[in-house]
Amino acid sequence: MRSILLASVLIGASLLGGCTEGVLNPKGPIALAERQILINATGIMLAIVIPVVIATLGVAFWFRASNERAHYRPDFTYSGRIELLVWSVPLMTVLLVGTVxxxxxxxxxxxxxxxxxxxxxxxxxxxxxxxxxxIYPELGVASVNHLTIPVGTPVSFELTSSGVMNSFFVPQLAGQIYTMAGMVTRLNMRADYAGTYRGLSANFSGDGFADMHFKVDATPSERFAQWVSSTSSAGLVLDLKTYADLARPSAAVTPFTYHSVAAGLFDSIRMSSTQSDDALCRSYPTSMRAER
Incomplete structure (x- = not known):
């Protein structure tokens, strides 16, 4: 018994050992609320899972071959009380989990x-x-594969894709949200603690998907202001030409910054994705367009 308990503790520790950068270790209000949803849903489901496991073991033990008190009833077909119990408990569980x-x-x-x-x-x-x-449109700077934000300040995202659908995910700060060409999705998050957090793509998008991750540096306001100042004083200009170079497929790109961003570039990226898709659609035969 002691060996089983020790093995359970070791297995649990090994499974939870990788949760330091995941949803179970939130560092912002959104991620904290999402973890609570996960805990609540798990607790409600355990309310049916645990009794079912105990009942299964109990039935198997009671109807063992050596128990002469267990009645063998080969003609038994229906019990209203058992049906009510079997269906009401799962129904209540589904309703509770769904409502929460x-x-x-x-x-x-x-x-x-x-x-x-x-x-x-x-x-x-x-x-x-x-x-x-x-892109930081109000600050006039941009970065690649690296996001710097001030601690305690909400961050309002507008997200789009240059091509295939993808998914933006920072497990310790916010839930994932999809990015799609020609469309804008929105997400809000906040880091309540200074630190470096893992960001990643949560939707397979091709050969370089495994390297499509980034770091989120949450820094005090003073250090964030210093980062903006240093970034805006050196580097490249992000305009349509440099964006076209950046948009070429490449993997494991080392983070770098742009000290200036052309006005309206984000909208141009979104519109160019829409126009490219429309042009591709027009190039298809009529029958293929109907299928698409």
Whole structure:
């Protein structure tokens, strides 16, 4: 018995050992609320899983071959009380889990701004093959495969894709949200603790998918201001020409920054994706377009 208990503890520790950078170790209000949804849903489901496991073991033990008190009833076909028990408990569980998940998810609607006395910073994110571009339109700078944000300040994202659909995910700060060509999705998050967090693509997008990750540096406001100042004083200019070079497929790209960003570039990226898709659609035969 002691060996079984020790083995269970060791297995549990090994399974949870990789959760330091995941959803079970939140560092912001959105991720914290999402973890609570996960805990609540798991607790509700365990309310049926545990009794079912115990009942299964109990039935197997009671109807063992050596138990002469167990009655063998080969003609038994139906019991209203058993049917009521079998269906009512799962139904109540589904209703509870669904209600908790729906209400909580509604409160965490991605475009919903985070209540704060501090003005949110706007970031425009573009998923490329196979890297991430982050534009700070109000600050006039941009970065690739590296996101820097101030601690305690909400961040309002606008996200799109240069081509294939992708998914933006920072497990310790916010849930994932898809990026799609020609469309803009929105997400809000906030880091309550300084640190470096893992960001990644959560949707397979081709050969370079495994290297499509980035770091999120949450720094104090003073250090964030210093980063903006140093970034805006050196580097390349992000315009349509340099963006075209950046948009070429490449993997494992070392993070770098742009000290200036052309006005309206994000909208141009979104519109160019729409126009490319329309041009591709027009190039198809009529029958293929109908199927598409």
């Amino acid at each position: 998940a729906w209400v909580s998810s509604y409160d965490l609607d991605p475009p919903k701004p985070i209540a704060s006395s501090t003005k949110a910073i706007k970031v425009q994110a573009v998923s490329l093959d196979w890297k991430w571009l982050f």
